[in-house]
Amino acid sequence: MRILEKAPAKINLSLDVLHKRPDGYHEVKMVMTTIDLADRIELRSLNDDKIRIVSHNRFVPDDQRNLAYKAAQLLKSRFHIKQGVDIMISKSIPVAAGLAGGSSDAAATLRGLNKLWNLGLTLKELASLGAEIGSDVSFCVYGGTAIATGRGEIIKHIETPPHCWVVLAKPDIGVSTADVYQNLNLDEVNHPDIDGMVKAIQEQNYNGICQKLGNVLESVTMKMHPEVAVIKEQMKRFGADAVLMSGSGPTVYGLIQYESRIHRVYNGLRGFCDQVFAVRLLGERNTLD
CATH class of the missing domain: 3.30.230.10 (Ribosomal Protein S5; domain 2)
Structure with a gap:
């Protein structure tokens, strides 16, 4: 079987x-x-x-x-x-x-x-x-x-966010989650507005979601691996609506609402990273069927 x-x-x-x-x-x-x-x-x-x-x-x-x-x-x-x-x-x-x-x-x-x-x-x-x-x-x-x-x-x-595109770029480095947490000083970071993010998702407010993206580990990983910050800046420059590092990194993703902008962001990032992906936001729950 x-x-x-x-x-x-x-x-x-x-x-x-x-x-x-x-x-x-x-x-x-x-x-x-x-x-x-x-x-x-x-x-x-x-x-x-x-x-x-x-x-x-x-x-x-x-x-x-x-x-x-x-x-x-x-x-x-x-x-x-x-x-x-x-x-x-x-x-x-x-x-x-x-x-x-x-x-x-x-x-x-x-x-x-x-x-x-x-x-x-x-x-x-x-x-x-x-x-x-x-x-x-x-x-x-x-x-x-x-x-x-x-x-x-x-x-x-919670509700599924409004459909959009996600471009991801992973630099050719490894990041230790344990090291990131060890270097985290909670007195020196900007805490994201989680409640604001949830409200934006509930209201299907794409611009609100973009404004509320936040990751308290991002600044820590960027200090340890400056190339993460470089990719983030390039992704913004190529036209992503909002950009954030996922988890403890090093992958950076950008949200893009309109398909016409995908190729510019994707192709631009290929010059900086070998591992670049353009996918849809899924957000659907699994079933046992």
Whole structure:
């Protein structure tokens, strides 16, 4: 039996860090939405009782470091599954990019194995399991558009933003999320207007969304990696309506309302980055169908 699942990337429309928690994590408040840039996950039953990761991307680990592996391992352990599984990951989302590619792969694996192994779990139950794997996995189980709080695992769904284009550019660098948080000084950053962002989305106010984009980690990553700031300035210069770094970076995205402007922004950025994508904002929730 074969199960196919789509694993969409996410972008942060707003990302705020409130304080450091006693458990060592940071308390966050974010508005996230999915975009039409996605990995593909193919699951096949194995007779052998083992988990096998198959990917042609050399940056994707094929052992316990892989979040999709952890997702399968968690389900096997929790529900005493004695079957094995082949997890084939076809990557389109850049690795370590601030787009939750690994988390979305894990979420798609949870949804797919729920079908493959006839577990009968709800999305809410899968999201709860996802929180044990990583902070973004719960959101990725659901997809759509949501406010995420706690360490990112408490999800409240909101309306889908108005349709627009998203151009993404990832510089050829890696960013350590742990290092970004370590260098974060909450007394020195501008906190985004999360409530204003939610209101703009509820009102389907595209200009309002553009005005309220904000990411408290952006200035930290830019100090560590000045090329992120260069890409952001170039994206603005080429005509994006609003520009922001996603997650802890280094990917920068621009929102563009009119398709006629896409090619200028996309082609302009190709001179600065090898990994440039032009996709639609997705914002639709996943189902178990």
